[in-house]
Amino acid sequence: MNTTVFTRTDTLGEFSLRPVDPPADAPLLHAWVTHPKAVFWLMQDCDLPAVEKEFTRIDADPFHDAFLGLHNGTPAFLMERYDPAHRELVGVHAAEPGDVGMHFLTAPTATPLHGFTRAVITTVMEALFADPATRRIVVEPDARNTAVHALNKAVGFEVVRTVSLPSKDAHLSTCTRDQFLATQGDPR
Template identity: 70%
Template sequence: MSNTHHGTTADTLFTRTDPVLGEFAVRPLDLTRDIELLHGWVTHPKASFWMMQDASLADVEREYRSIDANEHHDAYIGLHNGTPAFLMERYDPAHVELVGLYEPRSGDVGMHFLTAPSDTPVHGFTKAVITTVMAMLFDDPATARVVVEPDVHNKAVHALNEAVGFEIVRQIAKPEKDAYLSTCTREQYLAAIGVTTR
């Protein structure tokens, strides 16, 4: 029996059903199958904060091969009702992105996400994506806190981060940008999505 009719395949790592928007799933990035799709996403004008606007296909492939080879960094493709719809990265902030810029704690996980460009934006879609990303990260019992470092100018992401429980800790200077170091514990996430833990 094939599962493909509702979008989950054997390589799906995580699924979440959104009450309004349907099924979200996450699978490992497969460069042989995903590279052209990925290149289109990261070079799109709406992905300006991804800082790969002028990247060639080979540049994007090189970047994601290096992520694939890094034991502290993973990349995934997110699906919405079976169709690729977002990119997700998970990393260990003690080794990637934030080395020397903050005090890592046991159970810290870093993440990036990028929704695919769309001509017909769906209301609530990006919030459903970040909620799926957070749900996947906290699905791992070892994850105690999610740490992010969005560009200070990325107002849309600050609002989304706040909606799922992130608090800005402070502004930090990274080589490529000024960022807001922000953290979200499991408890903050659950409170933000309306799950009571008591």
Template identity: 70%
Template sequence: MSVFTTVDARLGAFALRPLDADADAPLLHRWVTHPKAAFWLMADADVAGVAEEYRRIAAHPHHDAYLGLWRGEPAFLAERYDPARVELVGLYDPAPGDVGMHFLCAPTDAPVHGFTRAVITTVLAWLFADPATRRVVVEPDVRNTAVHALNAAVGFTVLGEIRKPEKTALLSACTRDQFRAAVEKAAHEGDVPL
């Protein structure tokens, strides 16, 4: 059962459904242990460990995970969390309406131009569909330059570096207006997504 669906003019339908930690674990294991998912920090996980991690997230009152579908097939992972209670506790000054986000595109041998940008646009549209969401906050590894460029393209601004136990992160945030302006600019300029 989808919780959010949108259609990209070029790439078609994208949707999100709640993750089933046990049933989806074998698929997620292939994704999170792939070399392209190095920044996900699960390279050494086994299927049981992936299932355990997503059961832990499902049980948490301030963190949840969703499987992303493209044209009806599993294609990405999205996590939503309350950064005042998970991930960023004590590392920044949370504002009312802040929502934390992670996303991961499935590895593929046949990359589709613009797919990753369509995914992050879908995830942000889903988060901002909730009127309580005022700002989306992310904390990618400072070395993940590809995601920094992608974040900037959809409206994120850098707040600064923070040190987490597992990484030095580039704390960034995107308001609803920043996201809307970035989407409108891309559409107006005929920008081909990243």
């Protein structure tokens, strides 16, 4: 279960992804998703068994995956990938072939590293676009989450519209491979 599925290196070090191991990773993920910083994950009141149950559910779902992100070998972020034709946005977004949904969360820290969250979302985007079948990444962050809206825009996301989901009003946003590459200095 601890097999690395993606790795990239930048000026802040090595970033890698491996599948979440629900029983082993639940205590760490519980600390992250119940932290005040993770309020938009809507898991603030979850106990440890509930977090393990949620990630076990994701692990068993053929349309949803969770990955633990490592920075220089240390757990530092979480990424979820889902099929928007089957999860999260069913009935709200007309998913096209090659659409991939995504969530990410950086771990709380007492010693923030300048540029870290940008490096994390870049890692997530590169990992998703490493699959040639991925044509567009779709996200639905809470409309009140201004920090992630700025970050999403910085890596090429465009807001399509605001949508009402069962747990939030969200800015449905998309980013094509070309839009992402344009923010990375790609000469194409």
